[in-house]
Amino acid sequence: MERSSKRMDCCLALAVLLAAFFNVPQTHAQQPQVSITELAPGLFVHVGAIALMTRENEGAIANIGFVVGNDAVAVVDTGGSVREGRELLAAIRARTDKPIRYVINTHGHPDHVFGNAAFLGKGTAFVGHKNLPQALAARGPFYLDAFRKIMGDGLIDDVRIVPPTLLVEGSLRLDLGGRTLVLQAWPAAHSDSDLSVLDETTKTLFAGDLVFLDHIPVMDGSVRGWLRIMDDLAKQPAERVVPGHGPVSQWPTALAGERRYLETLAADVRTLIKRGAPIGVAADTAAASERSRWQLFDDYNARNATAAFSEIEWE
Template sequence: MFEAVLTLCLTLDAGTCRDTLLPGYEAESRASCAEALAAAPPDPARFAPLAAPGEATCREAAAALEVEEIAPGVFVHSGAIEEPAPGNLGEVSNMGFVIGGASVAVIDAGGSRAVGEGLWRAIRARTDLPVSHLVLTHMHPDHVLGAGPFVFAGAEVVGHAGLGRAMSERRQSYLDSFARLIGPAAFLGSDVPAVDDEVEDSTRIDLGSRVLTVTAWPAAHTGTDVTVRDEETGILFAGDLVFDRHTPALDGSLRGWQSVLEDLQATEAAGVVPGHGAARLPWPEGAEPLVRYLDTLAADTRAALNGGMRLGDAVEVIAEDEREAWALFDAYNARNATVAFTELEWE
C-alpha cells in the first residue's frame, strides 16, 4: 500500500519539519497514488500557518497502530499507560472505530496528529469505506489532538454541547504542553478541531445498517463527557468516564462522576471500552475499581474537612490507600484530592 505525504515546517523555523500523511490518496501502487495526487492536488493553505517547502509525494505506507477487534466490526487501540513523551508521541489513551455498511465512525483520536495518522492507517488496512464521523468523548488533549487526518478527510466532528468552547479556551495551553512533552517536530500539525455537531442530550449516527448512539452526560470526569454505544453489538465506548489501571483524573465534579457511574452501571452493555487501560472491560463489574477509588476519594476528603485539615496537608493523605492499585498515582492523585477538597468543602 502507498500513501501521500507532504512535508510541513514551522513557518518561522524551517529546520523543524515533519512528513505529514494526506488521507484519501491510498493506493495499491505508487503510480496510482501519484495519479490521485495529480487529479486532486492538496491545497497547502489548509495547513496554514505551517509551510510546505515542496510538493506532496507518494511513498510506501508507514506503520499502522495495532488494534483489537473486540466485537464484530468494532476495533480498539489500547494506549500506553504513560505520560505523553517523545517515545509515545502522545499515544496514551484508548481509541477505536466502528465499521458500518456505508461508512466508519472513529471514537477519539489520540494526543498528536502522528497518532491519528496511525489510526487512519489501521482503518485503511481493514476497509476503504469513508470515515464519516469522529466522536470526541471529552476535551482532554490526549483524546483530541490527533483529529487532523480525520478532519482533512471530511469527517464530521461530534461531541458534547460544551466541547467546542472548552477546547477553544484551552487550545493554546494544550498545544504548548504537548509540544513540550512530545517534541515540537513530532507534534507538528497537531491541533484541536472545530466541533460540527454538539450534542445536548443524545444523537444517533447511522453508518449504514449500523447505528451508534452518542449520549451527553452532566459534569463528571469533565464537563464535556459523552459515551458512544454501538447498538448492533452492545459495546459502549465510555471515554474517561471509566478508567482501568491508569489513575483516574478528576477535572469536573466528584459527586457528578459518582452519579454518572451509578447510571452507567445500571445500563446494559456487552462490554465497555474505557478511556485508558484494557481494550474491553466486562460490565458493570469493570467499573468497580473506579467506583472504589472515587468513594475513597470522597470519604477521605470529607474526613479531612471534618478534621479541619488544610488543603496542603490533606492532599498528602487523601486516597493514599489506593496507591498500589493504580499506575501514575503520583501524577494524578494529589490533583484529584485538590479538586475534591474544593468541591466538597461547600457541602
C-alpha cells in the same frame, strides 16, 4: 461568579500541574505503530499504554477505535498526536474504503483529540458534547504550548484544535448503515464534556474517560458529579466496555474499582475538611489506601485530592 472564577483558577492550576507531571527528558522518538484489535465484527480498538504522554510514546496513551457499518465508518477518539491519528487512519484504510463519516471525541483532553487533524478535509463531521467547543477554546492554546515543551515541535506542529461541528445534548443516534451508535452526553464528571458511545450491534460501550481500569482515575470535572452518574452509567445496555484507559472489560463490573476509589477520595476529603485540615494535607493523604491498586497513583492522586477539596469545601 466568585465560585466560578475560583473553579476556573483551580482548573488552570491543575492543568499546569498535569503538564509538570508530563515534563520528562526528551530523547529521540521510537516511532511506535498503532496496533489494532478487532474486538467484534466491524469494531476495532487500539489499547493505549498506561503512561504519561511523552515524545517517546507520541502521546499514544488513550484507547481509541473505530466502527464500520454497511455504509460508513465512525472513529472514536484520535489519539495524542497527529502522527497517531494518521496511523489510525492508515489502519482504517487497510480494512475498508468506506467513507469516514464521523469522528467522535469523548471529551477534550489532548490524548484523545490531538490526532483530529489527520481526519480533516475528508468530508468528515466532528462530533462532541455540547460543552466541548468551549472547553477546547479555553484550554486548547495552553495544551498546545504545554505539550510542545514535552513532546517537541515535530509532534505538535501539525496538531490543530478541531471543535465539533455536530453537538450532542442528551442523546444522539448515528446511523452507519445497518449499524447504530448511541451517543450520550453526561453532566460534569471526569470533565465537563464527557460523551459515551454505544455500539448497539455488539453491545460495546466506548466510555472515554468516564471509565478507568488499572490507570488511576483522573478528575478534571466534579467528583460529586462523577459519583452521581455512576448508577445511570452502569445501566448502559452494554456487555463490554472500552475504557478511556486500561483493558477492555466486562460491563458493568468494570466500574467497581473506579467507584471505590472516588468514594474513598470524597470520604477522606470530607473528613479532612471537617477536621480543619489544609488542602496540602488532603493532597498528601486523601485516598492513600488506594495507592497499591492503581498505576500512576503518585502522578495523579494529589491533583485529584486538591480538586476534590476545592469542590467539597463548598458543601
